Amino acid sequence: MDDKIKNTSKPGVAYYHLPGLFEFYGLYRMFLPLFYHHREYFYNWCAIGSIYGALGDCIWGGGRTSFGVQDPEDVMDLMREYGISARLTFSNSLLREEHLADIKCNALCKLFETSGGAQNGVIVHSDLLLRYLESRYPGLYFVSSTTKVLTEFPQLQAELNRDDFRYVVPDFRLNKEFEQLNNLPQPQKD
Incomplete structure (x- = not known):
């Protein structure tokens, strides 16, 4: 894999987190070669941070509908x-x-933990599941799910202060809280 394909954070780059890891596989098989081998078609300040999703019949899923097979x-x-x-x-x-x-869910976690390449993660809602995953699959990172519906800014701050999560996905209702978002410490913005 050449250096331009590696997924590393760079200042001034917007990282997009795309849905449909399993259900849009056919689309990504066609799109990713285009995105990575013809960068002239895309803004240079855009990058793919991750692709997320769940298989359709995973009991640990459920926060969003998924039809991935x-x-x-x-x-x-x-x-x-x-x-x-x-x-x-x-x-x-x-x-x-x-x-x-x-x-099935445990097998997926094992596969994602040991796949090589970029580090993979899990978007979680349940603290019960989070504790289980932290103890069983320490090679994965964790993301706090927007399905928690943290609509008050102090709730978001409390979630950001947790060491469990590499990322926290805020509820969309907080998107316009510009002053409070701007006042977050830089590490929490990153």
Whole structure:
């Protein structure tokens, strides 16, 4: 893989996090070669930060509807080829202890943790699932899901202060809180 394909953070670049990791696989098979090998077609300040999603029948999913059926090995091969971080969307807010043993979801986490290439992550809602994943799959990073619906700025700040999450996805209702967002410490903005 040449250097222009590697996914590294750069100042002044907007990183887009794209949906449909499994369900839009066919689109990404065509789009990613175009995006990475014909950069002249795209703004140089745009980059892909991650592609996220879940298979349609994952019990740990549930925060958003998903119809993805693509083979996970094929998906990981594509993400590895372009150095893109893949994020499993496991945002089911109703999980119970007995759901943690799900064979399919655990196999996906193992695959994503050991796939090589860019570090992969999991978007989570449930603290129960977060604790389980942290102990079982330490090679993954974690993202706080927008499905938590943190609509008050102090809630967002509390979530940003948690060491568990590399990223926090705020509720869209906070998008226009420009002054408060601007006053966040730089590490929390990054």
